[in-house]
Amino acid sequence: MKYVLxxxxxxxxxxxxxxxxAAGEAVGAAVFDCxxxxxxxxxxxxxxxxxxxxxxxxxxxxxPITFPLSKLLRLDEELCAxxxxxxxxxxxxxxxxxxELVWQGRLSAGDAGRMLCFCFGSGPGFMIGIAGMxxxxxxxxxxxxxxxxxxxxxxxxxxxxxxxxIRLQKAEKAYMLGSDAFISSVTDAAxxxxxxxxxxxxxxxxxAVLRSVGVYALFEKLFGSAEIFPALLEVTRISGLTPxxxxxxxxxxxxxxxxxxxxxxxxxxxRKASPRGIPLVAFLVSRACAAVISALLAxxxxxxxxxxxxxxxxxxxxxxxxxxNAALSLCVLxxxxxxxxxxxxxx
Numbered sequence: 001m002k003y004v005l006x007x008x009x010x011x012x013x014x015x016x017x018x019x020x021x022a023a024g025e026a027v028g029a030a031v032f033d034c035x036x037x038x039x040x041x042x043x044x045x046x047x048x049x050x051x052x053x054x055x056x057x058x059x060x061x062x063x064p065i066t067f068p069l070s071k072l073l074r075l076d077e078e079l080c081a082x083x084x085x086x087x088x089x090x091x092x093x094x095x096x097x098x099x100e101l102v103w104q105g106r107l108s109a110g111d112a113g114r115m116l117c118f119c120f121g122s123g124p125g126f127m128i129g130i131a132g133m134x135x136x137x138x139x140x141x142x143x144x145x146x147x148x149x150x151x152x153x154x155x156x157x158x159x160x161x162x163x164x165x166i167r168l169q170k171a172e173k174a175y176m177l178g179s180d181a182f183i184s185s186v187t188d189a190a191x192x193x194x195x196x197x198x199x200x201x202x203x204x205x206x207x208a209v210l211r212s213v214g215v216y217a218l219f220e221k222l223f224g225s226a227e228i229f230p231a232l233l234e235v236t237r238i239s240g241l242t243p244x245x246x247x248x249x250x251x252x253x254x255x256x257x258x259x260x261x262x263x264x265x266x267x268x269x270x271r272k273a274s275p276r277g278i279p280l281v282a283f284l285v286s287r288a289c290a291a292v293i294s295a296l297l298a299x300x301x302x303x304x305x306x307x308x309x310x311x312x313x314x315x316x317x318x319x320x321x322x323x324x325n326a327a328l329s330l331c332v333l334x335x336x337x338x339x340x341x342x343x344x345x346x347x
Contacts, residue, residue: 022212027093042196053082057177058078059081087153091262116283121256124142135243199264245302249299
């Protein structure tokens with residue numbers, strides 16, 4: 001494997017030297033996606049999710065959901081709250097919340113690795129706004145995809161729980177409602193955002209190199225489409241899928257898989273939770289299983305969301321370069337830099 005990676009690194013260096021424009025354009029598009037899609041849809045909820053956990057408020061706020069869910073899964077209510085927040089907040093939220101519990105010594109790294117199998121999912125905002133509206137021109141399609149993803153995670157949770165108990169130690173303090181909890185939540189969310197955006201930009205370069213060497217063309221020749229491969233690498237590229245008769249099951253599978261880039265984000269966010277990090281073997285296996293389950297669950301809904309005219313859809317969802325939303329997101333990222341640097345200086 002090291003020789004393969006070394007050869008790829010050398011080839012990448014040659015391509016980036018000969019044709020730097022392709023990589024530059026890829027990074028520019030990735031940064032735009034981060035500013036337009038990732039930061040606006042993920043940053044605020046990440047702050048909220050981390051603060052609810054640090055303060056302990058999620059034990060109260062989510063109890064109408066977590067109480068029946070705990071009976072169904074025979075899982076601690078607090079862990080059920082992590083499950084709920086993970087599946088509505090976005091892919092990195094579960095990794096962050098579980099890492100916090102491991103770092104506190106309340107959850108073992110092994111149990112956190114098992115929980116990662118189902119504490120992983122895209123938020124409804126991404127599924128409706130990107131997968132639903134941009135691919136199918138329908139918010140209903142996005143809601144259907146979110147429901148399929150949530151049910152898939154629930155089925156995996158039931159299976160994982162059947163394989164053994166997951167233990168959570170009680171918190172030393174019931175609630176921490178001071179300003180320190182909020183400030184540290186913002187700082188932690190900033191770190192998550194930088195990890196996510198940096199990984200997306202990095203994978204855009206990998207994608208550009210693979211396109212240059214003909215991998216995309218080979219994928220199109222073998223499978224009849226080159227659109228799935230970019231989404232397998234980086235899930236935000238799912239917006240480039242053509243709405244065909246089988247697009248809904250394909251989207252469901254890709255969204256539940258999460259993409260290689262998101263999996264790398266999870267690895268980056270969990271590696272410091274304990275001396276050896278959180279084991280990810282079961283998590284990796286669960287991504288393949290989740291993709292298959294979601295695709296099967298989506299099959300009955302495929303006819304309800306038929307293909308739409310691609311040209312009409314493209315004109316309806318045209319994006320104006322560097323919108324106000326992107327400018328605001330850039331300001332948020334700048335403030336995140338200051339917050340993270342200030343936090344490091346204190347340590």
